[in-house]
Amino acid sequence: MLIAVATFNEIDNLPLLVAEIMSAVPDADILVVDDDSPDGTGEWCQQFSVEQPRFRSLHRSRGAGLGTAIVAAMKYGIERNYDLFVNLDADFSHTPKKIVDLLAATHSTDADIIVGSRYIAGGGVEGWPLHRRIMSRGINLYTRLLMRLPVYDCSGSFRCYRVATLRQLDFDSIVSKGYSFFEEILWRLRRQGATFQEVPYVYVERERGYSKINWREAVRALYLIARLGLGSFFTRRS
Template sequence: MIDSPDKDEHGGAPVARVLVAVCTYNELDSLPELVAGIRAALPSADVLVVDDGSPDGTGEWAADKAGRDPWFTVIQRGRKLGLGSAIVAAMRHASDAGYDFLVNLDGDMSHDPVEIPKLVDVAHREQADVVIGSRYVPGGAIEGWPMSRLVISGLLNRVARIALGLQARDCSGAYRCYRVDTLDKVDLNRIRASGYAMLEEILWLLTHRDAKIVEIPIRFVNRVQGSSKLSLGEAVKSIAMLARIACSPRR
């Protein structure tokens, strides 16, 4: 576990550099509102968009924003390479740029940015290496999901806990705050899951490095904008990848 950032020159609360990452594919309808919400929730945070060649103009909007606002950065990857690899790209950027904490959330307004300060605060106070915004701890909630999505999510989490020995209740939720110094202990080149299973794989890798993982309740609202990208096919791929990870040596 890594110590908190140093206190400021007046001896006050720790001053942390926070990067909020949003991985996007066709999120133009929601991204401007989300970015505004992030800055309203935590004005000191910088924002990174990792876009996978969205045909709806998401990447172009982000590039224009980056040209106007110094706190905003975009990585345009040109083609759809997967959520997991996009989060890894954000982790690399956070490390290279010297941030203390990386917060990741969905780009569709399902995750309320008002929770960002709470995630960062818990990471500070509890010296946590990962803070998960959890749908499945007491106080957490999911709104608007059909039964099929609830079953898929429940199955993924059960497989992850059994196969990988994870203790978290919400292993597949993307709303997280990572301590960047802890991520630096992981060889990101060895992460094999480029899709949704990356969310479980990074927890598995960090668990084997004695990372402190904390969950706090969040309210998840089913894609306020757009349509879901997690299909049954993606769920099957994720379960197959989790099985491969479980059979691989710890590293």
């Protein structure tokens, strides 16, 4: 199993996060994809990889995008024949101890993708103001309707994918380079026949560092979701 974390300026979180991941799932390998963080994140990764053989890192140019970072990690997992690929954020919004819940679902179901969900019974969000909760709910409803996705949490990144399913994906067809990657990959996997299972988790707002998402990225995401979802609808109609 490979656990992937994309980073940019996460030196305050990453060492603590990696320690918790290794405690929660000691048999897993960890891959960090860092986009030239100026705060020393990349340097820490290089040093720690010398000390810990189950830890590896990829270093890319700044501004390449979150979506392309996850694609790079997925390709790394495919090339090295891992069986499972887990993705989580670097800021502790996804508690490492909950990784075992994703893994348990891979044994209790045949689903190809296990989706950590804030929006089923047992899930939730901590630390968000009301307007952000409403916005997130609205975006997920918008995505479910336009992309016809069979999950309630389409925008979260806390997931476990079977690598055999990822191996069938045409990564060159992926359009999004940013946060909308997480909606797009579910849409593309569903179109190739993948199955999904949601497990609940509680999202916790970061305590250290700052969020990288902005309004421009959010608008791009809304446009891409509509473009892909409506495009496939009219293709079916024609």
